[in-house]
Amino acid sequence: MNTILIGLAGAGGLALIFTLYSQFMNGDKSKFLNILSKFKQKEVLKEIDTINEKQKIIGNDIKDKEKLSKESVEKIKEIQKEASKDINKILHEKNLVNIDKEINELWEDI
């Protein structure tokens, strides 16, 4: 009888140790995985932050280019206006020396 009781108590003890051990193991593993996933998350977030910064720089660059292209379009209009003004002036020039000088200069330019 005593042997059976001791055996059962031993079995109970072993079951107790096993369950406690497995609980401890699960908790430990969970903690480890949590740390690992947080570390990975941090790494990815850092990477995303870097990408955001790069995008910000590129975004500003694109905006600068938009501004430059607007300026360029305005410059083309300015060239047209200036040319019209000059042509009208040339057409009304009465001094042949000036006309000849104008021809020589423009010939060099084109």
Next chain:
Amino acid sequence: MDNIKFEKSLHYETDISGITKPEKLNVIYIDNNFKEVPIKDATQILLSNKEYNKIPALLRLCKAYKDIIYEQEKLVNIKVDEINSFKEFIKLEQMKKDGYFELWTISENAYRQERYDASMNRFTSYLYFETIIIVFLIVIILAL
């Protein structure tokens, strides 16, 4: 990050109607004796001051076109650079998308692991509790 907003680009149209165009040259056809003759007999031409002015005016027009071409070349290259920047921007956006997906995967895996660990904890707790009860009951029954 603040959202970057881009304005919609408008179409570019070349409008050269604003440039004054000189009229066609009116010349006087003459022969070697400086006598006005029909065009088929002419060996030389005469230009009045007003007509002569049209030559530098045409040259100025050519110069304007040349300047416009160079400016348009600049404009095209700005647009090319803009497109390339947009390509880079899209590439980074895709990388960011992949990053967010990885983040979601990590969170999802961590959540699933947590759920599994919690269920395992519950299971082992029950096992522990039930084993104690059963052993206790058996011991009592046998003791009686």
